[in-house]
Amino acid sequence: MATIDEQIKELEEEIANTKYNKATQAHIGKLKAKVARLMNEQEKKRSAKGGGKGYSVRKSGNATVALVGFPSVGKSTLLNRLTGARSATGAYHFTTLDVVPGVLEYNHAKIQILDMPGLIKDASKGKGRGREVIAAARSADVILFVSDVFYPDLSILSTELWDAAIRINQRPPDVVITSSDYGGISIKPTVKLTKIDVQMASEMVSAYGHVNAAVVIREDIDMEQLLDVLAGNRVYIDAIVAVNKVDLADVNRLDDVYKQIPDLRKVPVSAATGYGIEDLKQALFETIKLIRIYLKPQGQEADMDVPLIVKYDSTIGDVCENIHRTFRPNFRYAMVWGDSAKFPGQTVGIDHVVRDGDVVTIIVRR
Numbered sequence: 001m002a003t004i005d006e007q008i009k010e011l012e013e014e015i016a017n018t019k020y021n022k023a024t025q026a027h028i029g030k031l032k033a034k035v036a037r038l039m040n041e042q043e044k045k046r047s048a049k050g051g052g053k054g055y056s057v058r059k060s061g062n063a064t065v066a067l068v069g070f071p072s073v074g075k076s077t078l079l080n081r082l083t084g085a086r087s088a089t090g091a092y093h094f095t096t097l098d099v100v101p102g103v104l105e106y107n108h109a110k111i112q113i114l115d116m117p118g119l120i121k122d123a124s125k126g127k128g129r130g131r132e133v134i135a136a137a138r139s140a141d142v143i144l145f146v147s148d149v150f151y152p153d154l155s156i157l158s159t160e161l162w163d164a165a166i167r168i169n170q171r172p173p174d175v176v177i178t179s180s181d182y183g184g185i186s187i188k189p190t191v192k193l194t195k196i197d198v199q200m201a202s203e204m205v206s207a208y209g210h211v212n213a214a215v216v217i218r219e220d221i222d223m224e225q226l227l228d229v230l231a232g233n234r235v236y237i238d239a240i241v242a243v244n245k246v247d248l249a250d251v252n253r254l255d256d257v258y259k260q261i262p263d264l265r266k267v268p269v270s271a272a273t274g275y276g277i278e279d280l281k282q283a284l285f286e287t288i289k290l291i292r293i294y295l296k297p298q299g300q301e302a303d304m305d306v307p308l309i310v311k312y313d314s315t316i317g318d319v320c321e322n323i324h325r326t327f328r329p330n331f332r333y334a335m336v337w338g339d340s341a342k343f344p345g346q347t348v349g350i351d352h353v354v355r356d357g358d359v360v361t362i363i364v365r366r
Contacts, residue, residue: 025196079115137164142226267283
């Protein structure tokens with residue numbers, strides 16, 4: 001019996017040898033669904049065996065940013081500039097051999113920055129300890145690509161992250177798959193599908209291994225998005241680019257770089273001189289989407305000097321957890337002043353979503 005690797009290779013060869021057109025689209029979709037299922041099985045077996053040594057970094061602060069780039073693009077120098085952490089630097093490959101954390105304090109937020117070994121081609125397949133590096137990146141809230149102004153191409157890095165089930169600047173497709181005990185595969189689109197059809201979706205779901213399932217599709221998805229939903233192991237992370245070493249390049253060169261990186265927010269910096277570092281801090285803060293909540297103890301004035309930092313779309317329950325672990329289980333009600341309140345001092349429950357600048361009083365059981 002063929003091994004999983006052999007089965008994947010055979011299917012990938014068939015995909016590569018099949019000319020893509022309207023007539024073959026459904027067949028290719030089925031083949032890709034089978035590959036996705038086999039790769040998922042392979043990853044589960046690898047995880048069960050321990051998968052080799054990994055990078056263990058305890059998350060801290062309000063959010064985590066992973067520095068991703070080729071070796072020797074200046075990630076360690078940038079970490080030192082952003083946080084004051086001490087990460088070894090040098091003009092040669094693989095200076096960083098472990099994940100080095102640092103903390104950026106900005107706008108009252110504490111943002112953990114992870115300097116990781118440089119990624120190389122086939123990192124997603126384990127080359128250069130790529131799987132361990134990517135595993136650390138998967139846990140981040142934001143990926144900060146670090147690009148050299150003279151070698152700005154990010155296509156290899158983007159491909160490696162894609163192959164490792166990381167989706168950059170995307171959102172999970174609005175698709176729900178519910179397994180059942182009978183009824184076969186039922187595709188229920190609530191919008192007009194133009195990129196795949198119902199038959200193709202049904203065949204892909206079946207090829208992935210579902211026998212009985214209801215699939216509700218609420219947006220016009222393509223084949224890759226349906227594969228992502230079927231696999232269920234994708235992570236969706238926002239990303240920006242720090243274009244490093246701009247102090248060594250002229251304006252025309254920077255224009256060329258921007259054309260080569262069209263779809264990501266770009267911040268020109270020089271980790272060596274400090275140029276653009278404040279702009280980069282602000283860009284990270286905005287990309288993470290952190291907001292400020294001001295706490296008002298009952299019967300007292302609000303503390304408007306030191307806000308509580310939480311993520312955008314946080315609830316009162318999230319605010320409770322950030323204050324103290326006992327607040328959520330003992331929560332009674334909250335009062336809110338600000339953009340999220342219908343009127344000043346509105347009484348709200350634990351699921352109320354707060355907004356930037358809200359003033360909040362939490363009432364708990366004593």
